Amino acid sequence: MFAPSQLDVRRFFCETWRKQRSGELLTPLESIAADWMQEHPEYHAELADLPAALAAVYEVEGGRENPFLHLSMHLSISEQVGIDQPSGIRQAVELLRARRGSAHAAQHEVMECLGRMMWESQRSGxxxxxxxxxxxVRRRATAG
Known part of the structure; x- marks a missing residue:
């Protein structure tokens, strides 16, 4: 299993953003990440400054959203949908996307479910x- 460090993740996103902006060829994974970065212009300045990104601390108490965590979740969900793992996630996300009219809005709701699943796993061991x-995700897709 691939387990990048926090700094590896930040380097990946910053380097992908640099390559995107300079018109360099992107890997398939970088292309997916770059698409999500385009959807989040509020992160562009942080993505453009690798030294600051490596040093940044995002604490809940500080009220700053961690752009690298957020983009990582987008990327994870995109990969899950692409391979339908866990089984059924592709259909559930597609239903939610159709209901919300936006893949981006749907993914933000999926993040709530993904975060809850991870929190429950950590809490329960x-x-x-x-x-x-x-x-x-299905409940969100079918809720009134």
């Missing part, structure tokens, strides 16, 4: 519950 995660 059990593996992440993919079925509960997919059910959470």
């Amino acid at each position: 059990r593996p992440p519950d993919g079925e509960a995660y997919v059910d959470c």
